[in-house]
Amino acid sequence: MSRLFYSFLRQRNFFTTLIAGVIILFYSSPIFSQISDGGTPYTFTHGSIQQAEKISMPAVNVAALLAEDELEQSKALPFRFGFPMDVNYNLENSGTWMDLPGGAKLWRLNIISQGATTINLIYNDFWLPQGAKFYIYNENHSEVIGAFTARNNNENGQFATGLVRGESVILEYYEPANPEALGIISISTVVHGYKDVFKRLEETDGFGSSGSCNNNVNCPEGDPWQNEKRAAAMILTSSNSRLCSGAMVNNVRGDLTPYFLTANHCVSASSPTNWIIMFNYQSPGCTNVDGPLNYTVQGTTTKAKSADSDFALLLLNTAPPDSYMVHFAGWSAIDVASANSVGIHHPAGDIKKISFDYEPATSTDYVPSPYLANSHWEVASWNDGTTEGGSSGSPLFDPSHRIVGQLHGGWASCSSITQDYYGKFSMSWNRGSTPATRLKDWLDPDNTGTLTLDGWDPTIGTPDLIPPTTITDLSVVDPASNSLTLNWTAPSDSSYGGVKAYDIRYSTLPITDSVSFYSAAQISGVAPDTAGAAENVVVTELSFNTAYYFAIRSRDFWNNWSLISNNPSGTTLAAPQVNVSPDSLHLTLDSSVTAVGTVTVSNISANPSSLNFSVSLDNNLYPTNSVSVKLKPITNERNNSVNLSKDENPLKEPRGLSLEGSGGPDLFGYKWIDSDDPNGTAYVWNDISTTGTLATTWTPTGTFDPKDEGYAGPFQLGFNFKYYGNIKNQVFVNSNGAVLFAAPTANMFSNVQIPTSSAPNDIIAAFWDDLDGRTQGTVHYKAEGDKFIIQFTNWQKYSATGSLTFQVVLYANGRIMFYYNNMNATLTSATVGIENNAGNDGLQVAYNSGYIHNSLAVKFAADPEWLSSNNNGGILYNGNSADIELTFNSEDYPQGEYSMDLIINSNDPSYPEIIVPVKMTVNYQVPVELTSFTAEPVKNETLLRWSSATETNNRGYEVERAVVSADKSNKQFQTTGFVKGIGTTTERVSYTFTDKNIKVGKYIYRLKQIDLDGKFEYSPEVEVEITAPDNFALYQNYPNPFNPSTTVEFSLPVKADVNISIYNTLGELVTNLHSGSMEAGYYQIKFDASRYT
Template identity: 50%
Template structure:
């Protein structure tokens, strides 16, 4: 197919140089035009548009079993050379410069393949993106390959410029012939600085997390490979051979093979910490030669042709060719082209054929189910290691993912070893070139240095501290060892009799993490010891070369005796009204008369609900649609829907819903955040786009998991799994097909591309809001409708959906929630007319535990006690008797559990009926208003306040109640201490004369002023004190100064950075004489926006 390209000039004045990103083996340096002011019109060649949706749909099919390499890019085959494209610039000294800019609209990355590449000595080629944040090169004659092919790695963005410098005295002209431009349609390299880096599933472990501590050497053998014409990724590993000669042999999968001359290998692409952030991309080499392959076990072995620099510090992995199932295995890989991950299977692998149904019998190791982590497309070709860190297979394919417990199949090294009859079809000729007959081989690091026979220094300061009834704490100084990586391991022993060199090995082991640096203090808490028992401890240390130190000093101590426990009260019984909340305590004491420690774990168990406390379960049943949707944009879809009116649920997890149509349903509340929130921008645009991950500001429990961030789709869906597409075609709920793990407020093929609609989000202290404003529905030829709705997530687990004005088609959307696997969900509506009216609300919540404790666990020394709080919440509960057990699990042998029965009766009687509670802001104070309809034994109300950035409620005042009163009473309270506060919440703690209490609902206010202002002082005139009030709408550096009529600075009242809020400053002029004074307020916002200055006059009269 012949391609037609657009040519247009781009005017560039090259004067600045930034940094290098994707550093293949090259000379480095700076492009010629960056060092000199060269005005040039660089020709640009534009690639055709890429149908990303079509590629993604194909990828979903390819991803089913991972036996096709992970694709990230779309190829544009071209014929671009230094003769038929670009611009030649003659330099004053006779040298020449050739430049060409390639542009592919919408690309996240670009990379190039060359079918003819040969540079003369002295010539240099650079590639860089438009903002010069990514610079590749210089490539020189040292990058020439005999076969003439070449490839350059990824640059971020949708445009790349090639700049080729050729001296006048070269022996022959250079050859640069570009055969392919690869348009990256997946954001592998985090082009847009996405929070929470990476496209792989959330269950994966970064290799530098604690789980990977024992695999820090082995991980350096793993690389991600850019292959298949520059459009796909696989994983693989450097592998050792019996000559231990650092032959650059690289093991991957047979299904990854093809065009290995142009492969690019990226080592050390990993997060530097356990956090999910981007890693370095500059540890790359280019080019390889195929040595051997075999489809039966799906192995491919290549030799990397470009020398791997010593600075990469790579590792050559070991192998085991025996056909013995490993007891446990570890995989290190690059799922979905992401930073390096590590996965664990603690059970033995199983000998099997591929997928259990095809191929040669016993050709693969089957990982039946990953215990920690998983694999994904892009992991293909990565090795699995046995517990000796030796490769036993490479990934062929499978079904495993974060949401699928089925396993993976790895081609066996044992079959790859000699399955073939020639060196090109087996491993043995390459991994055992001397035919030694070795059955296994350890990995090798050229960086470890020469072996030595010197052990680590002997530990002489082992000390026992903090003795309890069942534990002791050991401390010592980490010993010194001068060999590779210092001290590698501790052998820590304990016994009930003295330990010496002769019986050291027979003593009991204590596991420990990796040693610290020499000279640092080590600490280990030894638990689960017997009461009143003598214990002895000793340590030896081992280094990399298996040299073991002498035994340490051997300290001894005796554990304390058995504790005794009492609880008070021994049971709890309450009768309360519905909708109340309060706190009670149970005292747990260690009453033993001797030295002892009581270890306890507090929990609430056996929680029961009265009959009828749970809503009737209603589950919609999916029916077949009479119209089949093709999934193509432009095919309007209409189907028969399902709708349950008023209320429904629970689902299997316990979520239920209720809407405004039910008499007990939620009230419609619309807190417009279009002014106070942040407007969202979407990857992919406002039609079929999705946001980055947005921080909630709190942890939110959703089904079995806890989340701290969400992503938003333009199609009315909020997802707890980071989105990579918008999912425009709505499904019924539940559905195991993607997407899962979401809240669908109005899931339809929506469209904000007309420029009239916006989506906002706002994270408050206890809630997170997403608001769709004037959003449209996509239809053939344009968009229609006008949809305004909110999703509000509360930190207590409730979800509120508010529909303000919904104008347009309402019977083609899905409303509901679904768990992470798509096996459970709560459907409110699917392709039915919903919501039924404007100003409509839906509440989704899970049946609450009416009693809970956060006491957790602790230790109580003899003669001490602890009060364990129980929190009672009766909101949304019906009348009846509720029962539970508060259980203390202890370390007392004959009293391992202490049970305190708890009984709660809700009878609907309301001692104090609160009918209204509200708050309003008035300049520098907040006024609270509340009304009671009746009161019974009401001592009064404590006013509690919680401010932004604080987790605890603070009691700020008390208001006397009316005792017992049958008529309505209005109350008011003014909070004047709100300086510097931007967000505030209030609640009332109503207290009866008998000490029982309950809490009101919570009211929230934003106290951020709209404008800067400086008020007139009061009083004025004054003697000798006055008050000056001012407001700050944005964080600012603020100065408030007082001047006399001669312009002299008399006093500086404020000189500091202030947060948004209302402020007042008192000034005492007792030492000054009567007269006119001027006070001046100056504010400079820290965000760089416009400043503020104002002044006012005041009169001091004595």
């Protein structure tokens, strides 16, 4: 019987999963594996390898499968995305063997399933000798799983491997010389993914399919649950087709037997023999950053289960390695309701989440009834977070951090604040009559009578009294009016988990000892990074023009506190002064008209200062979607004219501006959005410092060292990249943090605002500043499928200061991503944005302003669809301004007056809120309602037809024509005719116009409808192509006979020399009408014979 590859739709319980969850699991990382040794396949590093045998699978009737899916959906049957095919491929009957030096052997097999989106393999016999390695990868080597070794051998010989994207996979088996026995690899099933549901992280603008109300487990609210989070894990069930959650549990002996608790309905749907348990799939911080996928264990054995309380206790076939840092959770078998509850789970296959219920749990049966009475704990409604499909089997903790149940099911979601049901641990403990139906025999094997047990970590180690190292390089940078930025290097600690917490203090008085330290104000929510990493935090809500002192202590797992750090100081800038102009806005519009009104906000303070502002609309009486808001930075020519020498500090005072969250579009249509925006792109760091190619050849742009002032490249992208409508296929990397498409010809240490006509143009500025790679740092590049990555690692600012690690990623679909990983330097002297090759269009995100921070992503795209954003705000240093553009659309709105308030909130202490009244008056008028507009080529003429349903005061239509340029972006319209209008009518009117004697080419036409009072508006554009004739031809002149003139017509399929002459009946030349070269096309020449009589 073939094995089905499917996933249930959510119904009553949480075994079900959305397929997007599976997408994330397999493709957020290039490697997905069970416990494996990693490494590189032999063929990746050795040339001249014999081609592997190719086996093509039978064609899959996708239409029939989709039709079956429709029927199954109507019957509420499981959702299916893969089609399994039974096969018998093994080392004996398939593949290609080759001998290697020293007696080793290599076997390879290429399996092709035409049209598959993924391929997945199941093995009915699998055994590898010591020293053997087995890999699976796709043709371009971008996805590799393995190496699988003898450690993956199971007693039952069964095995399964994860999905590889695409229609072709290559299996590679390396067998050492003189193995103790020959390896066995026998494939029983090839699963053809026939639905295009697997998309990479970068294509989805984020990851994870769970609702937005879920809390990442590493957010501050999850801090007290750091041990328990390491117990919770995600389950990939049989055939990698379904998802559940569960948790490792401790036992009374404390012998670290790898018991795993989940839900019975997860087990009852499929055998857990080949299940894969995934630990530590969580964001490293509070932001939505994807987690690691390689902390996995394959294979489990069921020890006990019962449908009454929906529990299943599994034994992992392999204990998780110490490197997984797994926690064995405690539990309570006492039947007492928790005062409050916490759930840790993987909703919809997403990174690990945590949910909180602050009310007591209720003892009940499982709904829908009838069910066993008092078998479940009911969480009536989650106060913070929720659960979803994929959360099934996840643990419910009481306030003592002990498991009291596992999730059976319910209806809770972000959009449905309803109940969830957890099978009681207390009922699972001793209800069954045999060890196969209860927990007690396994978790208390010596029958000690223990009913509560705390959790335990096998890797904690022995307590010590040694504190973390003392921070000695704390510094204060990037002053603003209400904030200062702290930079330091993360300290180290040799005990379990390293440094666990910071205590950061600040005061207006020096911090010199423990008394002044603990008297100072505290900054919370900063989690320690790994030892040696660059750390920074922005301290906000500080007073204007005030000196502050800072100090840090750090703590390890055993509550040993470090000595107090050095205590630097910094002074905030002066108070800003906001100015808003005009102080009111009133537009009068006709119906169905779009207009733009502008309000300018400026920081006019004479002192160095930063204005933080936000824009909102209130008391809005406008119809829905009739007004939109956009922020645009105003280029400050004073800033662009500042010329600094190489050794001059560009930050004697900050002088720039930045916007928050999102911006655009520019003239071409590019928009940007960052990961700080609630609807923004995700920050995902794909480090290439060890896998990419090192940029070693640098060319100077002047007299300085080329890694200080110079460029590397060109580097071939490997695809056509469209940038502002122009195709690019190579890039140059400038040492000052920018990417260009032509080699720069001058030094770039002085960044400017963009766009600007002065060079350099055609620039992608990730962090354009005076940077310097002479003393440390590297630049790597890597072509990876449909993207090209450029990474600056530990690059410095000029004079060997700071450490900057960031990326520019270009995608074949035209998207651009900036990723800022570790930005430990002064960050208020850079330009961030993009600009076209003429310097007259671009998007500036920040200029010499405090915008960049660690773990930030910025996306640029000219996509037809864009995530909406309500973030309207930014930072203006003194002397800078931004325009608030309000676009009004009076489409079909009744005549009358509409009003609202434009509210500008800022940190100006004198004017924290400024209200600008905005009014729109609509004068109702029947417009010229165009119902059709077409263009038809007729030889060398264009026939235009259009109709109007109604007209009011219509003087007429100017017909305008433009030649289509190569990129369609440069349209030069010219008037080619005028058609008189009817004036005013409510009846349908039809018009025609013929544009004659047009050369071969493509043209765009539009109508300029002009009212009697001079107002006008343009019609939509239509495009037409005048093609060359197929043949040379001279047509019959007309009229014929004629008196006194006639027209000679002829056609040229290509450019040619043409001679048109008139002869009389005696064969004598009368006149020559034309002699010379003519382009391809249709031509008419008029001959007037009156002067030859």
